[in-house]
Amino acid sequence: MARRERVWLVTGCSAGFGRELVRAALAAGDRVMATARDTGQLADLSGAGRERVRTARLDVTDEASVHRAVAETLAAFGRIDVLVNNAGYGSVGAVEELTMPELRALLEVMFFGAVSVTRAVLPHLRRQGGGTIVQMSSMGGQVTMPGFGGYCAAKFALEGLSEALAAEVAPFGVRVLIVEPGAFRTEFGGRRMHRSRTIEAYRVSTGETRAAVDAMDGTQPGDPAKAARVIVEVLDAAEPPLRLALGQDAVRSIRAAQQRRRADLDGWEELSRRTDGGFDMAG
Incomplete structure (x- = not known):
């Protein structure tokens, strides 16, 4: 049976995964609405896809912008x-070190923005009886380290909401795919990296993380073009996973985090179970 052409709506297409996903979708014969806050950065994508690609301005923190793009x-x-x-x-x-406005701004884009776009598209997916929501999370949606608390908080929140969402929309034929990339060459560490103020006392715990961030841009092992092609391949699968790790570092780090959680659960199971008690109907 021939593969049916799909229509994609992709946020954040000015660079990185978003840009490569547009190219991969077009290469697969699909049509794409590529979006960014500045559509001037999408001119080359418009030329590459001709009539199969359109561009629209979309600021995920602006509800009106979200609904216009949809x-x-x-x-x-x-x-x-x-x-x-x-x-x-x-x-x-x-x-x-993070100020509250910085943390709120991060969550506004990385969590609430994704929720806003998802909610705007869901009525259409339900009515047509199918579709897929791809949440670009990170291995930081399951793994964290000193210095990445704010970023990982947004990704943990997105994954928790998306897992519930997957069960909620399954009866309508709608699927959810949570993508968890490791370190990829997507300007993470470069111009798309926010850096908080520093408190000298935290050098002992976050100094290595900051140094790694400053050195990583352009040297990460992951190839975003290959990742985009893998995502398209997974969407073609009859039974895609809920979560998809991308990169050897993501597979290794997520597995280690899951093993640590299992060790805590098993190691403290006897004590944990002591908290169960009888229910006194008269009390």
């Missing part, structure tokens, strides 16, 4: 089959 996609292509929530940026800073 409406433009439906007007141009008549449907949406794949939503990719990719817009975001990195952040490094100890919990005490």
